[in-house]
Amino acid sequence: MKHTISVLVENKFGVLARIAGLFSARGYNISSLAVAETFEQDISHMTIVVDAQDEKILEQIKKQLNRLIDVIMVVDFTKKEHSERELILSKVNYSAKNKAKLKALLDKYQAKIIQCKDETAVIEFSGEQQEIKQLVHELEQFGVKELVKTGRIAIAS
């Protein structure tokens, strides 16, 4: 089961390596991670998505996270009401031939073209996992040349 965990940390050297190490030491692979600075100087926010095969081990990891001196707060969103979103940028073929069709698809999803160059369009879209999956699937008919994702972020309802 995928868990989305939010961690507030002091932005000091080595915190990220220590936190990543806590997961990898137990054979847990982080499937997505989003780290950014907050309003407050020297405080960063991390959103970690991890596929927990064993809930007990995840509980241990969360306890150890809480024990790290630079960790301020740990929230597991799994059993809480929350919203999750992710951002993607994707480069697809964009020619006179497929222009109208691509635009209609993007309108349906409220996705934007942020750049056009040499018959290539860069598309920006943010949404829930399911929407992203569907859009990317529909974009495949145009030829997806590149896809970059941020990883999910979450906010409690």
Add this chain to the structure above:
Amino acid sequence: MKHTISVLVENKFGVLARIAGLFSARGYNISSLAVAETFEQDISHMTIVVDAQDEKILEQIKKQLNRLIDVIMVVDFTKKEHSERELILSKVNYSAKNKAKLKALLDKYQAKIIQCKDETAVIEFSGEQQEIKQLVHELEQFGVKELVKTGRIAIAS
């Protein structure tokens, strides 16, 4: 100067900790980091934003990144034409009193309300750094209760 670096890696245990360790060992703090899986199984994509005080040290770090066995590709976008975007979710006060004003502001930025509950609205917005900064600044008048960011992602033009 802020550098945006894109790294394609094999998604194995410990890769993230090793990469984070490369930066922290040289006293380099990662200001934002976005890691997500790609189309290909077991390959992840990382976008690292780092404030490089010393360009020579950054060159060393990039060389060492390239030498890591699980690193497939390293791209520094700094001197390349590219687009950067970031996603934010923010919780602000939302009452009958400020409703119209908030909606007008969100329309101006093409930002969306994704949830309303107990006089609180959750706002979703993706854009360039400058737009995000301006929107967050304008949201402050409504009372920002929470702000979560993904960190930037980048795509070559």
